[in-house]
Amino acid sequence: MTSMLLRGRTLTFRRRPVSMDDTQAYLYETxxxxxxxxxxxxxxxxxxxxxAQAPDDxxxxxxxPHLILPGFIDTHVHFPQMQVIxxxxxxxxxxxxxxxxPEECRFVETAHAARIAVHFFDEMIRHGTTTAVAYCSxxxxxxxxxxxxxxxxxxxxxxxxxxxxxxxxxGLLDTPQVGYDETRAVIAEWHGKGRxxxxxxxxxxxTSTPEQMSAAQTLAAEFPDLHIQTHLSENRDEIDYTLSLYxxxxxxxxxxxxxxxxxxxxxxxxxIHLSERERDVMSETGSVAVHCxxxxxxxxxxxxxxxxxxxxxxxxxxxxxxxxxGGSSYSMLRTMDEAYKIQQxxxxxxxxxxxxxxxxxxxxxxxxxxxxxxxxxxGTDADLIVLDMAATPAMALKAEVVASLSDELFLLxxxxxxxxxxxxxxxxxxxxxxxx
Ligand code: GUN
Ligand code: ZN
Numbered sequence: 001m002t003s004m005l006l007r008g009r010t011l012t013f014r015r016r017p018v019s020m021d022d023t024q025a026y027l028y029e030t031x032x033x034x035x036x037x038x039x040x041x042x043x044x045x046x047x048x049x050x051x052a053q054a055p056d057d058x059x060x061x062x063x064x065p066h067l068i069l070p071g072f073i074d075t076h077v078h079f080p081q082m083q084v085i086x087x088x089x090x091x092x093x094x095x096x097x098x099x100x101x102p103e104e105c106r107f108v109e110t111a112h113a114a115r116i117a118v119h120f121f122d123e124m125i126r127h128g129t130t131t132a133v134a135y136c137s138x139x140x141x142x143x144x145x146x147x148x149x150x151x152x153x154x155x156x157x158x159x160x161x162x163x164x165x166x167x168x169x170x171g172l173l174d175t176p177q178v179g180y181d182e183t184r185a186v187i188a189e190w191h192g193k194g195r196x197x198x199x200x201x202x203x204x205x206x207t208s209t210p211e212q213m214s215a216a217q218t219l220a221a222e223f224p225d226l227h228i229q230t231h232l233s234e235n236r237d238e239i240d241y242t243l244s245l246y247x248x249x250x251x252x253x254x255x256x257x258x259x260x261x262x263x264x265x266x267x268x269x270x271x272i273h274l275s276e277r278e279r280d281v282m283s284e285t286g287s288v289a290v291h292c293x294x295x296x297x298x299x300x301x302x303x304x305x306x307x308x309x310x311x312x313x314x315x316x317x318x319x320x321x322x323x324x325x326g327g328s329s330y331s332m333l334r335t336m337d338e339a340y341k342i343q344q345x346x347x348x349x350x351x352x353x354x355x356x357x358x359x360x361x362x363x364x365x366x367x368x369x370x371x372x373x374x375x376x377x378x379g380t381d382a383d384l385i386v387l388d389m390a391a392t393p394a395m396a397l398k399a400e401v402v403a404s405l406s407d408e409l410f411l412l413x414x415x416x417x418x419x420x421x422x423x424x425x426x427x428x429x430x431x432x433x434x435x436x
Pocket of ligand 2: 076077078231269323326
């Protein structure tokens with residue numbers, strides 16, 4: 001297969017930056033290049049050194065003056081909620097009951113699921129998100145539609161058929177046995193096929209009976225390598241309702257702990273209002289708190305204490321996500337802009353290097369996938385984005401006075417969206433400019 005050489009300014013992270021001037025945390029080449037072959041990064045570094053390793057027939061693409069980064073990773077997104085975005089509701093439970101559950105009922109129709117899947121992958125690519133961790137609906141066919149489209153695009157995706165057997169419309173309910181059987185079927189059909197990963201996905205404690213939580217526990221024990229995803233401590237009314245349904249639990253986190261669902265591969269969406277005890281449990285089990293800033297602001301759920309959780313003596317692992325359709329933007333740039341503002345309101349600083357670490361390597365590490373995605377390391381998947389800080393007239397004007405890499409990253413985060421994504425490479429192929 002022909003090799004491809006991308007030239008531009010390259011940026012990749014080695015670890016989480018501890019401060020603005022922690023230059024050892026990242027690798028930045030002002031004239032950098034990436035050599036791609038067979039969907040992988042074969043070499044990366046200064047242009048001259050990488051050019052010297054390229055074969056004669058290499059196809060060279062010059063992205064100067066733009067920035068080349070690993071593709072963004074979104075660790076929590078609901079694929080059946082594309083038409084829920086921007087629904088006017090007072091809070092989470094009203095939003096779920098009024099808009100979200102009725103909309104997800106439509107995914108019983110295979111044709112609808114297939115249509116929305118096409119749009120979903122188009123938007124991921126348009127916004128520079130090359131890997132997402134997605135909730136499908138309760139219907140197995142929605143997971144089939146999702147993974148079928150992921151295979152077509154050759155994208156590395158993690159997703160699960162939602163398990164839910166109470167407190168929702170009849171059309172959205174499975175049973176403990178059906179949820180178990182269909183999750184097993186989805187794993188058998190899709191896990192490890194192409195670049196697909198299946199996640200065990202009990203929606204949240206409110207919509208699962210204790211019997212279904214036990215079924216999720218059985219699945220987790222049978223498939224210990226799989227990710228688990230659910231929601232935790234997003235909203236005060238949600239917490240109270242959960243505790244009324246599980247009166248023997250010490251707190252919300254304890255509900256999941258009691259069913260063996262905590263652990264390094266467990267992703268807990270939101271996790272905003274955790275007590276010190278719950279934070280300790282999150283930390284001790286290595287569970288991930290998934291920060292969804294646009295959603296938390298849109299639904300008025302609360303201010304996620306990102307910096308506080310990260311600097312505890314027992315730190316909590318953290319990732320970031322859009323949470324479409326509670327979230328209001330597919331763009332991970334917009335997501336980090338809102339994350340920044342939430343920390344501002346809490347009197348904390350989230351520096352731009354830290355933000356881009358989370359969007360790339362940080363989210364990959366949260367998923368234990370940094371050996372495949374989230375960096376520009378040779379041998380990893382060639383999932384990349386090219387960013388233009390002067391993508392709009394207003395951005396171009398501001399770009400005139402940008403004097404440093406951190407200024408540039410901050411401008412992209414503050415004003416950027418899909419328009420700033422010049423190209424998205426998926427497994428070494430230009431996927432954005434070739435969108436239908
Ligand atoms: N909690 C349970 N389901 C959902 C969902 O779809 N979105 C959000 N934001 N929270 C949830
Ligand atoms: Zn969610």
